[in-house]
Amino acid sequence: MKHLVERFLRYVTFDTQSNPHEMACPSSKGQRVFAEFLKKEMIELGLSQVTLSDNGYLMAKLPSNVDYAVPAIGFIAHMDTAPDASGKDVNPQFIEDYQGGDIALGLGEEVLSPVQYPDLHELHGHNLITTDGTTLLGADNKAGIAEILSAVAMLIENPEIPHGDICIGFTPDEEIGRGADLFDVEKFGAQWAYTVDGGPQGELEYENFNAASADVIFHGVSVHPGTAKGKLVNAMNLAAKFQVQMPQDQTPETTEGYEGFFHLKSGELGVAYSELGYIIRDFDREGLESRKAFMQKLVDEMNADLKHGSVELKLSDSYYNMREMVEPYPHIIDLAKCAMEQCDVAPIIKPIRGGTDGARLSFMGLPCPNIFTGGYNFHGIHEFISVEMMEKSVQVIVKIAELTAHKYR
Template sequence: MNKLVERFLSYIAIDTQSDDESSQCPSTPGQIILGQKLKDELLTMGLCDVSLDENGYLMARLPANIEGAPAIGFISHMDTALDETATNVKAQIIENYSGGEIQLGQSGEKLSPAQYPFLTDLIGHDLITTDGTTLLGADDKAGIAEIFTALSYLIEHPQIPHGDICVGITPDEEIGRGANRFDVKKFGAQWAYTIDGGKVGELEYENFNAASATIICHGVSVHPGTAKDTLVNAMNIAAQFQLMMPQDETPETTEGREGFYHLTTIKPGIARSELHYILRDFEKDGMARRKAFMKKQVEALNKRLSKGHVEVVITDSYANMAEQITPHPHIVEIAKQAMHEVGIEPLITPIRGGTDGARLSYMGLPCPNIFTGGYNFHGIHECISINSMRQAVDVIVKIAQLTAQSTHKQRTIG
């Protein structure tokens, strides 16, 4: 398992932060650099059908060592989030964490149980944190390291039965493009699991329905010296619109199965200002209501304005994967049994977000999500438990084994 940590540290050393302003795929060159490294590693391990295409999609296959078992897959993404820099990541390892505050390098930042109560559950664990100046990249390079370590373990222990194990590493997941050019037929799995969750035990097969809304505020720009009765400041219009949005339906005021509206970015200007929102709801009807509400608010503001006007553009992002996974309960049951058999209590929770698996499920590849052992993704306080990473490896191996064994048992009984 030392190789697990070695892999992870080598992956986070490569800056793969995606870029939502880029039209390229992958959106940043670092993803191809990491992709080539991962490709070489898979070839060294002896996997078959290893390919890295020009868009940064990496696929490979570990051949079955038992006949008749279905091909299953494990998927992670190589890019990191935009929220904090991923350049020059300097991780630190806290061995046998004894509790209390953790100083993050010399940055002055710290991890405190007062702010992050989950730390009390990690006493005795070996932790990997940032130095307080970058994100860590556990989302989702931990998933890659765990999948690769599980593959290596299966290769080194041929007595463990398994069918074909398909591996997929995607680019640009953090900007919503990870499934855009994913070739499900080439991948070859009947179903798969994204290894892209958080705390130990997380098993998720339900996620938000997601959409984005751009509010475009049109004003009139003239010289301020002659602006009387002529200038219309689009930023003032934008401010009025934001004040019309419900303040108790935002990410910071909701939890569980509650949806929200989230103002993510503002592009200000006198003649034109834009407000960019994301809309989230677990129910189709709830999402329809949210879209209708945005349109209604635009209409209401336009009626109030004597000058200038507002328009809205709404785009669907992804849908709740539960609709595609619940008809195939064995996919979730195998993962639950795997966790039980390695001593983990499954935590069935809805994802307050999305994964590549959400879109892949609608592309014919049912794809629940499994934990990596990480916390505080997308920020400088990101950390991960090495102990939990090892448990993720155990779960991946056990899923492969149980899938083959259950298939063999059914065939024998039949």
């Protein structure tokens, strides 16, 4: 454990923000730099079969230390940070023995407040790592990397703990939905795996949104406004008309739990051409199809009313709910639950209101639920993590490896 925080603080110094506008993989040079650093560390740690692909996928193995057959299991995390906030020049703050109240972030006016984030009320006595209010922290998902490697180090230093082959995978570009695109499941070699990419202590997730993206394109007719009567079709007005017809009670800020949503995430506005970018989420596959059909119906109705100009809809599925691929293997979840309980962690089984590499990997033949890191408020300047929860994550990873070896003895 003594190296856990050191690892994490070292890792967040790397700027690994992924770039959705770059088609290369990895999408940013910083991810490659970080991967090379991790490769060297993993070799020094004593791992075998350490490989880094041309596309930035880093894999390694801790060989079994028992003389009987145990299924190889994996632990996976991603190296990139989200494009939503800067990940450059991260300057972490260490808050020792937090006792409540606002936490000043850096020297500005930005604070981390329990009024805005009530979870802080449950963390009195914890040692917290926060941002300085100018960048994200990078706990998503460098905490997962630090926890996996610290767990591996613990297994190496304590050979009396039995375990089978432990496969380790660190991926690029998860935050822009491409983390599993070039992941070589066969090379990885695990029968099942766990992404270490969750939030607060106890989270155990094996179901996530079905996801799609929708681009609604509005083709207007540009005419000089002085002679525009009966001729001009303003694409921005078409976009506004479309958006006001979208369900206002089915947005991220109005939904929770198993409720799906439409999320307007981007826009390009102009008289002749406008475009609105949406993401669509639903835990039920039929619900996702219904949402896509609803948007198509709006587009068709608008086109029917237009004499000039047009509206176009481009839909693309992103990932599906891993539940259907994980539920046939209940022992994967049972092992994680039992490991948490033996580490005095109460399992919190809940759906992911998002997606992970694990969702895609589950459909690629590698069942892959998600476990906690101890982090909060990912993707923004209020991101923070509990050191005590990080330590619990390490313990759970070690215990999963140990219980798997016991199960197959």
